[in-house]
Amino acid sequence: MDEPKGGPRQGAVEVATTLATVATWLREANRVLALTGAGISTESGIPDFRGPDGAWTRNPAAQRLSHIDAYLADPALRAQVWQQRMAHPAWSAGPNSGHRALVALERKGALHTLVTQNIDGLHAAAGTSADILIEIHGTMREVACLSCGDRAPAAASFARVLAGDPDPSCLICGGILKSATISFGQPLLHEDLVKAETAAATCDVCLAIGTSLTVYPAAALPRLASEVGARLVIINAEATPMDALADVVLRAPIGEVLPRIVEQV
Numbered sequence: 516m517d518e519p520k521g522g523p524r525q526g527a528v529e530v531a532t533t534l535a536t537v538a539t540w541l542r543e544a545n546r547v548l549a550l551t552g553a554g555i556s557t558e559s560g561i562p563d564f565r566g567p568d569g570a571w572t573r574n575p576a577a578q579r580l581s582h583i584d585a586y587l588a589d590p591a592l593r594a595q596v597w598q599q600r601m602a603h604p605a606w607s608a609g610p611n612s613g614h615r616a617l618v619a620l621e622r623k624g625a626l627h628t629l630v631t632q633n634i635d636g637l638h639a640a641a642g643t644s645a646d647i648l649i650e651i652h653g654t655m656r657e658v659a660c661l662s663c664g665d666r667a668p669a670a671a672s673f674a675r676v677l678a679g680d681p682d683p684s685c686l687i688c689g690g691i692l693k694s695a696t697i698s699f700g701q702p703l704l705h706e707d708l709v710k711a712e713t714a715a716a717t718c719d720v721c722l723a724i725g726t727s728l729t730v731y732p733a734a735a736l737p738r739l740a741s742e743v744g745a746r747l748v749i750i751n752a753e754a755t756p757m758d759a760l761a762d763v764v765l766r767a768p769i770g771e772v773l774p775r776i777v778e779q780v
């Protein structure tokens with residue numbers, strides 16, 4: 516674990532003090548916003564994109580699979596994306612102690628909104644309530660038609676791929692089907708963005724957990740929270756562009772420090 520921003524390297528006692536301080540802020544806050552990213556799910560066996568073992572760190576060319584223009588233009592790429600999506604580690608993964616700590620925080624009445632950039636569904640699987648959860652980049656558990664907007668469980672499309680259709684199209688309108696996730700180049704759902712921005716603008720503590728804070732507009736939420744005077748706590752293994760704004764930076768494994776904070780709230 517690294518020290519809070521700007522301070523000397525901390526010993527175990529100083530770390531414990533920092534965790535206790537964050538717990539006090541959470542206990543005393545009126546509204547807490549948590550923003551999570553791929554880093555909260557690595558301990559469930561799902562690689563992130565940009566961490567040391569990230570999917571894009573290992574294979575930068577894979578980024579192309581996440582761009583909507585490439586998906587729309589290239590049936591061969593879509594076939595590749597369907598195969599990749601069916602093989603995604605999230606299908607066999609379960610929530611870890613980081614996801615469960617956020618459930619515990621909610622049950623203590625100390626979590627108002629959880630915005631996740633993750634598409635893996637693990638916050639819901641852990642037990643976070645649907646009414647506080649915003650999956651701002653969508654979900655891989657459903658597919659959506661890019662023409663008529665029809666949505667359906669992903670499993671039905673996977674069955675068609677396995678039966679020999681490499682790029683299944685919408686059964687209603689014939690349009691291109693895609694995982695119900697937000698690819699690069701696609702707008703977020705307006706309603707989700709408004710809810711997330713409102714939560715950031717009205718929170719008094721913002722936790723940014725396991726995110727490189729490089730994907731916008733989600734990455735703007737901690738800055739917005741900081742601008743309205745909220746305390747900003749960043750828990751991430753690597754430096755982020757927002758560390759200078761943070762009141763505390765914990766460069767530590769989420770599954771270790773988040774439960775330690777929450778148990779003191």
Ligand code: NAD
Binds near residue numbers: 553564566725751752
């Ligand atoms: P990112 O890959 O850009 O950054 C993840 C960050 O988490 C890294 O800085 C890494 O150092 C840190 N990290 C990884 N494991 C950690 C741990 N155990 N403890 C502490 N820190 C840890 O992820 P992002 O900022 O979420 O942006 C990537 C985009 O990719 C998002 O839009 C997200 O939707 C998508 N994505 C989602 C998943 C998923 O659903 N699980 C996985 C990969 C990518």
